[in-house]
Amino acid sequence: MGPEAFAREEQAGDSFRIGAVALLAALSVLPILVMLSTSLKTQRQIFSGGFSFLMLPTFENYRQVLEGRFLGYLGNSIVVSVIATVVTLVFGTMCAYAISRFTFSGRSPIAISTLLVRTIPPAVLAIPAYFILTPLHLDGLAGLTISYVALNLPFTIWLLYGFIEQVPTELEEAATVDGCGPFRLFFTLIVPLLKPGLAAAAIFTFRIAWNELVLASILTNRTSRTLPYGVYLFITDVGIDWGQLMAAGMLVALPPLVFTFVAARQIIMGLTDGAVKG
Numbered sequence: 001m002g003p004e005a006f007a008r009e010e011q012a013g014d015s016f017r018i019g020a021v022a023l024l025a026a027l028s029v030l031p032i033l034v035m036l037s038t039s040l041k042t043q044r045q046i047f048s049g050g051f052s053f054l055m056l057p058t059f060e061n062y063r064q065v066l067e068g069r070f071l072g073y074l075g076n077s078i079v080v081s082v083i084a085t086v087v088t089l090v091f092g093t094m095c096a097y098a099i100s101r102f103t104f105s106g107r108s109p110i111a112i113s114t115l116l117v118r119t120i121p122p123a124v125l126a127i128p129a130y131f132i133l134t135p136l137h138l139d140g141l142a143g144l145t146i147s148y149v150a151l152n153l154p155f156t157i158w159l160l161y162g163f164i165e166q167v168p169t170e171l172e173e174a175a176t177v178d179g180c181g182p183f184r185l186f187f188t189l190i191v192p193l194l195k196p197g198l199a200a201a202a203i204f205t206f207r208i209a210w211n212e213l214v215l216a217s218i219l220t221n222r223t224s225r226t227l228p229y230g231v232y233l234f235i236t237d238v239g240i241d242w243g244q245l246m247a248a249g250m251l252v253a254l255p256p257l258v259f260t261f262v263a264a265r266q267i268i269m270g271l272t273d274g275a276v277k278g
Contacts, residue, residue, distance in 0.1 A: 101169075151208065
C-alpha cells in the first residue's frame with residue numbers, strides 16, 4: 001500500500017469516526033431539544049397532534065413552576081448536593097491515600113470491598129437508612145446528606161485510589177527529605193496532582209446526589225423535599241401537565257450540566273498539564 005492510499009484510508013477512517021460521534025451527539029441532544037420544545041408550548045399545542053419545533057413559544061409553564069415550591073426544592077437540592085460532594089471528596093481522598101500508601105492488616109480486602117459496596121442499589125438501602133436515621137433525629141436534609149456521602153464514598157475511594165497509585169512515591173520521598181510534613185505533603189503535593197480524579201469524582205457524586213429519588217422520597221418531609229421528588233409531584237391522579245413537567249425538567253437539568261462542564265475543564269487541564277510535564 002502506497003503513502004497516498006494509506007492517507008486516503010486514514011482520512012476515511014477519521015471521517016467515519018467523526019460521523020459516528022456526531023450521530024451519537026445528535027441522539028443525546030435530541031431528548032433535551034424535545035423537552036425544551038414541549039416546555040415552551042401550551043397544553044393545547046402539545047396535544048394538537050404531531051410534533052414540531054415551529055411554534056409561538058410561551059414561558060407560562062416556567063412562570064407557574066417558579067411560582068410554586070420549586071425554588072424551595074431547588075435550595076434543598078443545592079445544599080444537599082454541594083455538602084455531600086465536598087464531604088465525599090475530603091474523606092474519599094484521605095481514605096484512598098491511606099489505602100494506597102499505608103501498610104496495615106486487611107488492606108487488600110478493604111480496597112476491593114469499597115467498590116463492591118457501591119454495587120448495592122440505593123432502593124435496598126432506603127428502608128434500613130430510614131430506621132437508622134429517624135431515631136437519631138437525622139431525617140430530612142441531614143439524613144439525606146449522610147446517606148449520599150455513604151452511597152458515593154466507596155466509588156470515590158476506589159476511583160482516587162487508582163489516581164494515587166499513579167503518583168510516583170519518589171516525589172513524596174523527595175518532599176520528606178526537604179522537610180515537608182505529612183499534612184503539608186498531602187495537601188500541597190498529592191491533592192493538586194489528583195485534580196482530574198477529584199473532578200471526575202465530583203461530577204459523579206454531584207449528579208447522583210442531585211438526581212436520586214428513592215432515598216429523597218423516604219427520608220424527606222414536606223419542607224425538606226429535593227428537586228427529583230418535587231418534579232415527581234407534577235404527576236397526579238388528575239393528570240399530567242406536560243408543559244410544566246418539561247419546564248421543571250429543564251430547570252432541574254441545567255445545574256448538573258453547568259457543574260459537569262466546569263468540572264470537566266479541570267479534567268482536561270489536569271491531563272494537559274501532565275502531558276506537558278511529561
